[in-house]
Amino acid sequence: MRPAPFRAAVVSVVLAATLAGATAAQAVPPPDHNCIFEGVNLNEAHGVTERIIGPPPCREAFAGERWVRPGPGWETAPDAESAVYPDGYNAPEADPIDDFNAKFRGARYVIDRGTAQERTFTYGPEILQTGFVGENGRPFSVPVSPPFRPLSVGEHTVVVFVRLSGEHCDGLGTDPELNCLPEGEFQWTGDTPFRVFPRSA
Template sequence: MMRPTRIRAALATAALATVLTTLGSGTAHADKGWEETAAQGTTPAPSNGARHCLSPDGVDINALLSIREQIIGPPNCRVAVAWKPWVRAFPSWGTAADSATAVYPAGYTPSLPKPMDDFILKFLGVRVTQDIGTPQERSFSFGPEVLRLVTIEQGLPFANFATPALPGLKPGTHTSTVFFRMSFEHCDGLGTVREESCLPAGETPYTGNLPFEVVKKHATPAG
């Protein structure tokens, strides 16, 4: 399943600190998912030599999710250094704020009143497959720990995801595909069209086959 989703992450300012909820160590449908957006330039290299990943909204995802490794996912974050560990981030899952405002497809009844609570209850984890359909294909399975943070934006909760560190890759073009695993069907409470608002039970594609580049080393910024 693919739908227009996004990473929407509020910066931890004093005004927003009370709405950030960390979930262990481990969307507005109108927005186009950043998985489908072409890369526009590169992200800056901080002083420690590792490039931080910025979402299309300008949020530092490394800082937000406390990730030291290179992140692959958003448009400006699709280059990794060869043989270095990397982390796969993927678009957030947003839901209605509560049962009072939630709307669902015909025949669907949530297990918990709040749609985000219902999602967390049913979310089993992900399978991340690199170089799918090639002799180099390899899959990694993770549990609910990939759900790193729930943020609140404009009154709506968003679950933000990132995997643990993945093994480094050889130089060249690679791909990454994310599959969700759900214990039961979940609907986000934001619409009545099942194909747009629901995740089925079992395993289903959550992203497309995202291409990214692995290089021997990052180019030194000019100037």
């Protein structure tokens, strides 16, 4: 299994317009809430109006702001006909992305893991956004958290765990470690660092 599935899926949404301005993280958050990553406006892609905490250009917020943790996304082969699987995996009749969507049971978010401020939030399958297709023609789905409450000024982390009702393989290869996800709960990301800044006077 990929330890952190940061495939191109999460950044290859094709938008009608490309917005500039996100080659590196800003010293402080920009005044608007748009998270631009590799030319993609993730706020627009996921229908999020709050500050996004996610890929490296989008890891800052202001005090008092609610924030959302989207992704990373999971990409699969386009259909059952083109899918290839590891030996012994019983391929479902549905296309690989439909299999992932059907088995997705939710995600757990741990904020400031290992500190006195640690908090955990658990959500169900309703947080999975589906129907995306990357520029490579592969479908993908993305878990997108509900908005979290504002955090105190300073450094924070968030780690995501995902739950599946059964083993899932993406149809893109035959290596179980790279192409399959296990049944149950497993860690989906590392402890993503981000910073909350005070608002200027």
